[in-house]
Amino acid sequence: MVKILTRKKLIKELKPLRKNGKKLGFCYGVFDLLHLGHVKHLEEAKKICDVLIVGITSDKQVKKRKGPNRPIFNEKHRAYMISMLKPVHFVFISSDNTAIKTIKLIKPNYCIKGEDYADSKDKYLFLEKKAVESVGGKMVFTKTASFAKIKTTKIIGQIKKI
Numbered sequence: 001m002v003k004i005l006t007r008k009k010l011i012k013e014l015k016p017l018r019k020n021g022k023k024l025g026f027c028y029g030v031f032d033l034l035h036l037g038h039v040k041h042l043e044e045a046k047k048i049c050d051v052l053i054v055g056i057t058s059d060k061q062v063k064k065r066k067g068p069n070r071p072i073f074n075e076k077h078r079a080y081m082i083s084m085l086k087p088v089h090f091v092f093i094s095s096d097n098t099a100i101k102t103i104k105l106i107k108p109n110y111c112i113k114g115e116d117y118a119d120s121k122d123k124y125l126f127l128e129k130k131a132v133e134s135v136g137g138k139m140v141f142t143k144t145a146s147f148a149k150i151k152t153t154k155i156i157g158q159i160k161k162i
Contacts, residue, residue, distance in 0.1 A: 003083040003088065003089065003090055003091055004080065004091045004092070004093075005092050006092060007092050007105065010053065010090055010092050014051075014053075014106060017050075017051055018107075022050040023049045023050045023051070023109045023110070024049060024051050024053060024106065024108040024109050024110070025045055025048050025049030025050075025051065025053065025108060025109065025110040025111075026052075026055065026099070026103065026106060026108035026110065027054050027055070027111075028055035028056075028057065028094065028099045029054075029055075030056075030062050030065075030066070030070075030071060030152070031056055031057075031078050032062065032070065032152050033073070033155055034078075034081050034082070035155065039085065040142075041114050041142050041144050042054070042087045045087065045112040046087030046088075048140055049109060052090075053089065053090045053091075053106065054090070054091045055092055055093075055094040055099060055102055056078050056092070057075075058075050058095040059074055059075045060095060061095060061096070062075075064097075066153075076093075079091045098124045099111070099128050099131075100131045103128060103131040103132050103135065104134070107135040107136070107137065108137050109138070110138055110139075110140050111128060111129070111131075111138075111139050112140050112142060113140075113142070114141065114142055114144050115141040115142060115144060116144075118141040125139075
């Protein structure tokens with residue numbers, strides 16, 4: 001099975017899975033410098049659903065959010081790395097600013113974030129929660145507190161000190 005798809009092809013792949021009663025989970029992020037926090041989050045996310053879909057933030061969007069020196073690895077590299085992880089069924093690259101459009105298109109049963117976002121007052125998280133609820137889904141948070149402090153930005157800072 002091909003794991004890295006365009007969003008359009010992904011939607012086609014999901015139709016029979018949904019029809020067969022599979023619960024779809026959706027995670028998204030940059031996933032630059034893949035680390036244990038990412039892996040644990042995806043392992044926990046897979047426990048919530050039957051099929052785990054991961055949206056990778058495009059290079060263009062990463063540069064807008066994190067600056068001109070990011071991402072470290074390009075979107076194809078990051079998508080491939082995530083696609084090789086056992087919990088992940090499908091990966092696509094998203095050039096959207098938020099996950100709202102994708103949520104409305106793929107209609108996941110669960111939009112899954114790390115628990116470090118659970119108390120966030122971020123307006124986009126609020127809008128994504130509303131979007132997933134509008135398609136009959138639920139926003140859920142993985143229990144990964146012990147790994148939430150592992151951040152790519154911190155790793156880059158440590159590397160710069162060497």
